[in-house]
Amino acid sequence: MLLRSLLTLLSPGGRRGRLSILIYHRVLPEPDPLLSGDPDAARFRWQMELLARHFNPLPLPEAVQRLREGTLPPRAACVTFDDGYADNAEVALPILQSVGVPATFFIAVGYLNGGRMFNDTLIETVRRLPAGEVDLTPEGLGRRAVATDSDRVALCKALIGQFKYREPAARNREVEALPARLGIQLPEDLMMRDDQVRQLADAGMEIGGHTVSHPILARQAPDEARREIGGGREALEKLLGRPVRLFAYPNGRPGKDYAAEHVAMVRECGYEAAVSTAVGAADPSADPYQLPRFTPWDDTPTRFGLRLARNLAGRP
Template structure:
């Protein structure tokens, strides 16, 4: 088959690389505002394809086998970031149906009714009445909201201006935007403690992702370390088990996290950590900067082509 042959050509001699996929949400149905967001049918098809062409391992097993030099050819692992409720309610049953494992990296500060700042922006733009969102008093520009296309353009325009602000200032700006839009936002986007325990009880991996999902590179060292350590501790208390893996928020090497944060993850006794740099880990990777990528292609062949490209990509390190 073309797909299998392509992957074989790109991993000659059974090259031992590890491809790690990142997901955030798996929606029950398509969202007109975010048509590229994976829904249940697409996720099911993607992980079925992954299972048929790759050796899919729990990420912690892959980390340990990479350390030992015993990774199989075309090893892969599935991960989720942030802690959305649909991970437990939509993704978990599909993973179980296909007999696959995933690791869920949870930012603990948003559990039980919290909401990430970017989701507040998404949802206020979704819910704002037809017209113009005039955020010029906040220094954030004016944004027409007459059509779905207008709203799709407004979201990255606002996110781009807010993303790298200090956490407290960013939240103040988001709160002002919500008040300006005059909307009520949902409080059920993120998991409850019970849903995290549900994933753990089902045999899934639970990983740390800080408390408040900050850009670690923008924090003083003591605050960055506290975010990492407290997120780990909160999850370990929640599931009554060790949490051995960490995901850097946003995860761009040298931009969102730096070598000092890699050192913190080691010192806090994680076994490994993941970034969002493209690439497949090679035989002896840096286990605290494992690359990952998002498989956004919809057709089966394009999905395989992207997986194949990822096998040949060298990941960046901090």
């Protein structure tokens, strides 16, 4: 009751309402030391149960409209997922349905049906490296020891940092060359299939655009950025046979990963609202095309609840 009272004080609803939007990427069947930032099914379940108990979870389109109108309920919250991982449908969806929490899934359509994002290529390569030493001189990292989970986590971070901001086509070629050079076979079922996207939509979940290939828009030529933003929407609408109203900026940091020109493109491509990764909670004055979101990292209910409160207070 104390947490609920605090949350109501910070987010009383109406014209003083504030909207908490949570970001997830994956929900894993079991804990994974290489993906410690992603909850497993058990942690995600208690997080959603806490959210349902202490907040008023809303579909994101409804929340955006009520934010504009000043009619949010107290403790309004939304759940979102980025990228389009298969475990969103296989693991997260049954939990969301059982708890009664709606969610929005932002899909990078270029990776559906067997695709793999560059960071996952690197992580899954590192996962499969035999213990010992690996020569990453061609990747600019020299020779690295691989003995413990900590070694593998550090190596994943180093590799992702090395490639993250390179030009997408060149990056993908260079990243895919790594497992080929090391003779490592990688999984091809990490991302959703078309039928799983339809499954989410048919279950009442919202599907949003997240570009075609998840580029850093600020590093794209204007025509390329527009094709990414609009092309993702067109592909999803063709797949689903219904309008796609919401967008999430890849990486999502304002002024670094996208700029004002990309906000204008999102609006011109027909989206009704968009979300960033700027932390905080949205109030009625927020730009509906740059709504803030935050990631709940905590592994205990008490810390999770307190982080939700701190985010509402502007101190995440």
